[in-house]
Amino acid sequence: MDNIVRSIRQTYPVSDKALAALTSRMRCVEVPRGVTLVRSGDVSHEVYFIERGITRSVFHHDGVETTTWFSMEVDVTFGMDSLYYNSRSVESVETLEPCTLFAIKASELDDLYLRHIDIANWGRVLHQNVNKVLSHAFAGRLQLTPAERYEQFLKKFPGLANRVKLRYVADFLGISIYTLSRIRANI
Numbered sequence: 407m408d409n410i411v412r413s414i415r416q417t418y419p420v421s422d423k424a425l426a427a428l429t430s431r432m433r434c435v436e437v438p439r440g441v442t443l444v445r446s447g448d449v450s451h452e453v454y455f456i457e458r459g460i461t462r463s464v465f466h467h468d469g470v471e472t473t474t475w476f477s478m479e480v481d482v483t484f485g486m487d488s489l490y491y492n493s494r495s496v497e498s499v500e501t502l503e504p505c506t507l508f509a510i511k512a513s514e515l516d517d518l519y520l521r522h523i524d525i526a527n528w529g530r531v532l533h534q535n536v537n538k539v540l541s542h543a544f545a546g547r548l549q550l551t552p553a554e555r556y557e558q559f560l561k562k563f564p565g566l567a568n569r570v571k572l573r574y575v576a577d578f579l580g581i582s583i584y585t586l587s588r589i590r591a592n593i
Contacts, residue, residue: 407432407508410455413480417535418528428518428525432508437501443483444499449492450485452509459505460566462574463497473577475540476502476566482532488512502570543578552581553589 407429414420420428432455437443444450446466454461461483463475474497477483485495489512519526539562546555559579560567567575576586 407434407457409480410457410508414528418524418531420524420528421522424518424522424524427522428510428515429508431514431518432510435507435509437505437507439501439504441501442498443501443507444485444488444495444497446496446498447494448485448488449494450488451512453482453484453489453512453515454499455508455510456481456483457506457508459501459503459507460569461499461501461505462570463499465497471577473574476563476570476574476578478563478566478569484512489515502574547580552579552585553592555579555581556586556589 411425411429414425414428434457435454437459443452443454443461446464456477456479458479460476460478462473463477463483465472465474477499483499485497485499487493488495492512515529519529543558543562546558550558556575556579559575572586572590573583576583579586581589
């Protein structure tokens with residue numbers, strides 16, 4: 407959990423008391439590769455802090471999967487609609503590697519937001535940072551060439567392309583696997 411604690415403190419200066427309250431409510435979960443943590447259409451009541459491993463968020467529509475996000479060591483992953491609105495998730499979250507996760511109930515995290523302003527501010531800053539990356543990725547899909555998108559991906563997610571299936575990377579970038587293969591061959 408040291409990496410997670412360090413990441414929390416790098417994101418926002420959370421007090422020792424608040425951090426102890428947060429970590430005391432977490433439980434360690436070892437999850438093999440290929441497990442669905444959040445299922446599209448279900449309400450998920452857990453938030454997962456990733457100590458080791460990778461997950462992907464995926465949108466399912468008419469039998470087609472689209473990778474919308476990757477989470478890895480020190481990231482937090484969850485069903486957005488479930489966490490924010492207590493409604494059914496529109497995305498699934500699945501493990502791409504064996505993962506060591508620290509899970510906390512969403513209701514407990516909400517309680518900590520109310521009791522500790524520094525945890526609430528950490529959550530706000532964390533979500534602002536992720537929203538910035540997401541909005542830049544979305545703009546990139548509209549404005550950048552496929553090669554430029556891949557270049558940006560490699561900068562934002564160093565080493566990730568070597569740990570996940572390339573079709574997931576192509577999905578995330580909004581390009582075909584054939585285009586990605588050509589780009590990689592030219593690098």
